[in-house]
Amino acid sequence: MKNNGIARKLLSAPYIVWAAIFIIVPLGMVFYYGLTDKTGAFTLENIAAIMSAEHAKALWISLGLSLISTVICFFLAYPLAMILANMNVSQHSFIVLIFILPMWMNFLLRTLAWQTLLEKTGVINNVLSFLHLPALNIINTPYAIVLGMVYNFLPFMVLPIYNSLVKIDPNVVNAAKDLGANGIQTFFKITLPLSVPGIISGITMVFIPALTTFVISKLLGGSKILLIGNVIEEEFTQAGNWHLGSGLSIVLMIFIIVNMVVSAIFDKDGEGSFL
Amino acid sequence: MKKISVLAICLAAVFSFMGCDGSPSGENGEVIVYNWGEYLDPETIELFEEETGIKVIYDEFETNEIMYPKVEAGASEYDVICPSDYMIQKMLENDLLAELNFDNLPNAKANIGAQYWEQSKEFDPENKYSVPYCWGTVGILYNKTMVDDAVDSWNILWNEKYKDNILMQDSVRDAFMVGLKLNGYSMNSTNTEELETAKNSLIQQKPFVQAYVVDQVRDKMIGNEAAIGVIYSGEAIYTQRENPDLEYVIPKEGTNVWIDSWVISKNAPNKENGEKFIDFMCRPEIALMNFNFITYSTPNDAARELIEDEDIRNSPIAFPDLSQYDNLETFQYLGEEADRIYNDLWKEVKSE
């Protein structure tokens, strides 16, 4: 197999070229704008801007809300993935599609639909008052933001966990049971550890988009809470200050890269096991 | 699994086939128009194409700020664009606009009212670059069944009684316009003290605000979700039609008179066709069609004469007598430094 070296290089060539043009260039632009001021001189001001009271607060709130959403997604998704994994195997593709299908409806329409559901005079409150139950007042609060995040990113948690659970060899589980482990022990000693790659992928896929989102806090949070995603978006679209927007993006990237490094430490294989 | 993949590939093949329709240009060339979303009756485009043989390539944007980088970069070589007042000034300052040849615009000269040309001078000092297309005011929309105080001033938005029932605009300049006007300052102020005062007012208001929204004021007010909201006059007529309890007021402290105007970009490949398009849109019957479609006030006096419904023709919402009000202003582009100050202060408000 002497030609393999060249063949492999050829295989990787299209993607490497593609990545060089379409990934590195945009990234280079972010770094260029993030590290210069409007005269084009080098500065770290845009990076240091994260220390200002408003930005730091926005970052903390964003981190908090995304963390909460990720945890909720995890606790909703894990039991669901376990139930699904124990179902008929031939329905695999059907299950995957059923979970991804709501995501095919436009994101803006879906989020506006939540507004219609949650508003003071919305659908849920009409139903509640019809049943003489107390009203649900979560629209324009952080609770609604978390709900929006959980809703939009839950499938990204379910699918990787489901995939990693399906991959577990049933013989391993049976062996544990034969050796006298009870259900709880089997779960904590066998199932859970073996599904860690899926969990890590899921956490990454939920946490990153939750951290950078701005539409959800605008539509469901009444824009009353400033998230770091909103700050960056407004620097680009309202203030026209691309330098500050890019600088804050770089800071956010650092946070996310830390998240990925942590994932990589847990996930010895390196790439996670998303789907 | 296999079936799905076969299906996917078949569909892909079908769509790739359908996607490849070339768009032939008209016999007399084309004109590329960049306008706000839903801001023109599509039928008027068909009429224009039929009459002139010029093909219209129509493109839409959702905010001035998202339009600007595309035009600045020269992305698509647009001919006709419809930005707002302050954005026109910014584009002028950055040399992105072409001077119009008013010999090609007889309808614009004849039909657009004198007061609108006058108002335009705030951003286009010599009336050489822009033709007004839509205009309006910003005011307070309130629900008569939910508000029992007299509404004639911005300070109703600071009334604790309406806590959690107030909708504020979620954009820097609009929010600060309210804050500045409340305190009797110019909405184009760059005075640090004045801006600081306005910021403190907005912070003070924040606990009473139900939500900061842009386009959602309309739906939320129609649905009785809030009692008071800051809204553009063009939406007011529509919301009243849907919910008769709503009333629109221009506050006595003055407000923003905004104008969206047609301009032609500097690198327009079809400048003459662009002027034909603008002039066509200034014809009374065409301007009337557009007015009926979008319900935003038209600066076209001849078109206004043609409005059949007297209530609308003389509506104080659509066509307020501007001389009745003091301190009406139009947004100006204040420069990058001022934009930055505004934005920093706005962040402080939002972060509270």
Next chain:
Amino acid sequence: MIRTVARKIYIILIFIFLYAPIATLMILSFNASRTRAKWGGVTLHWYISLFDNREILQALWNTLFIAFISSFIAVVIGTVACIAINYMGKHKRAIVMGITNIPMLNADIVTGISLMLLFISLGIKLGMGTILLAHITFNIPYVILCVMPRMKQLNPSTFEAALDLGASPAYAFFKVVFPDILPGVLSGFLMAFTMSLDDFIITHFTKGAGVDTLSTKIYTEVKKGIKPEMYALSTIIFVTVLLLLFLINKAPKEKLD
């Protein structure tokens, strides 16, 4: 018994959560009033006017075309890249995987504007082609993330064995490797398709005048209020896909899977 009931209830609750907004959309498509805030009675008007609206239908074709083609190309490039990455050394692989993840982290508006500037500086006319290039770019990472884990589970000796038995590398790949990674490839396709359908900002900056997708249409409508035709269209798309799904699922099973 109690456990199965509990499981069923749990699944049903999650489904209600996921599908409640979709149901809301579908109900709104029959609302005679233009605004989502008011119920004006039942009508089929929006479905009729939808089919009269050439622009929306054109945007639908554009959307599906871009989503299918960009996901398809992304799957091809991504899968080939996975094979190559799989053979790389540890460090090189880490670098390539790191680069792969970047488009997912970048703010959309940054990616959009920088791709636009890139196309302009290369002298490429903005249009359908540039949207495709942009979509392929942000789709590839999802494909790689989906295919890579499957690739790693693969036993490399089966491929070598096929070669030893005289198969050509291409034949060996399609007969031995491809069936094993197929679930990952399909998941990658679906993820890429989903991302492409929803993208707005990147499409906005990389599209030429007059080329619209459903997303760009919906976002531009926000200023004057979302047209109920969009709800009608969403309902049709949803019902169509659901029907297709059930048909495929009910069809006799193949031994694959």
